[in-house]
Amino acid sequence: GAVVSQHPSRVICKSGTSVKIECRSLDFQATTMFWYRQFPKQSLMLMATSNEGSKATYEQGVEKDKFLINHASLTLSTLTVTSAHPEDSSFYICSVSFPSVSYNEQFFGPGTRLTVL
Amino acid sequence: SQQGEEDPQALSIQEGENATMNCSYKTSINNLQWYRQNSGRGLVHLILIRSNEREKHSGRLRVTLDTSKKSSSLLITASRAADTASYFCATDAGQAGTALIFGKGTTLSVSS
Numbered sequence: 001g002a003v004v005s006q007h008p009s010r011v012i013c014k015s016g017t018s019v020k021i022e023c024r025s026l027d028f029q030a031t032t033m034f035w036y037r038q039f040p041k042q043s044l045m046l047m048a049t050s051n052e053g054s055k056a057t058y059e060q061g062v063e064k065d066k067f068l069i070n071h072a073s074l075t076l077s078t079l080t081v082t083s084a085h086p087e088d089s090s091f092y093i094c095s096v097s098f099p100s101v102s103y104n105e106q107f108f109g110p111g112t113r114l115t116v117l
Numbered sequence: 118s119q120q121g122e123e124d125p126q127a128l129s130i131q132e133g134e135n136a137t138m139n140c141s142y143k144t145s146i147n148n149l150q151w152y153r154q155n156s157g158r159g160l161v162h163l164i165l166i167r168s169n170e171r172e173k174h175s176g177r178l179r180v181t182l183d184t185s186k187k188s189s190s191l192l193i194t195a196s197r198a199a200d201t202a203s204y205f206c207a208t209d210a211g212q213a214g215t216a217l218i219f220g221k222g223t224t225l226s227v228s229s
Contacts, residue, residue: 034216043205044160044219093159095217104148104209106217110159 003027004096006109013084014117021079021112023094029074032097034106035067037090044093050077084116123206123220130227136193138223140206141186147209149182150217151191154203163191163204198229 003026013019023033031052036044048069049057056069068080081088093111097104124139142149151163166173166182166189173180179192193200203224207217 036219041224043221046216046218049216091157097215104215104217105165107162108152108160113157 004094004107004109006094006112008112009110010113012115012117015085016083018080018082019084019114021092023077023109025075025096028098030096031074033071033077034095034097035069035079036093036095038093039090081114086116089114089116123223125223127224130196132196132198132227132229134196136196136225138191138204140189140220142208143187149189150207151180152205152207154205196227198227201225201227
């Protein structure tokens with residue numbers, strides 16, 4: 001399967017700062033990537049769909065001006081949490097869509113744990 | 118958005134026992150997938166079952182799908198301590214390349 005990396009794996013920042021998280025597809029070109037958020041002891045919630053060369057599509061309730069997504073190349077999507085606050089502390093996971101002939105196969109990155117103090 | 122509930126939310130068993138987790142969803146689906154997540158880690162894909170399939174096996178895993186009841190079950194046989202993790206079902210309803218919608222998950226604890 002495809003290899004997806006995320007960087008950093010863990011970040012601690014002060015309230016009010018911005019944090020950028022990178023998601024890379026290492027071995028194939030991905031036109032579509034997804035960003036999920038997971039709070040402690042909860043499931044993954046889709047935040048946005050990142051499309052190469054176009055604006056991201058955000059889920060209802062996700063502030064696009066706070067969570068900036070850039071998918072400038074076929075192997076890299078970035079999520080920037082702007083003016084982070086403690087309530088943004090979460091586990092952020094990206095996935096890469098690899099539409100095969102018969103089903104929607106996705107590969108997940110290892111996740112980034114964000115802690116905002 | 119989330120599809121629905123997973124049942125039970127938490128399950129504790131002894132090594133060697135079987136573990137059964139259930140997942141319900143709300144909308145029509147294309148495929149249903151099961152993932153495992155060890156504490157604080159990324160997701161590991163376990164198995165996919167298509168909407169026109171009723172049962173699928175992979176090693177110690179058995180997945181069933183009942184589209185009339187909009188439910189799926191994951192059975193882990195002869196469980197091991199290493200199976201301790203959270204298990205999520207995920208569905209997709211659209212074209213290939215659409216996002217997955219996750220259930221709330223079951224936390225499985227297997228004690229030796």
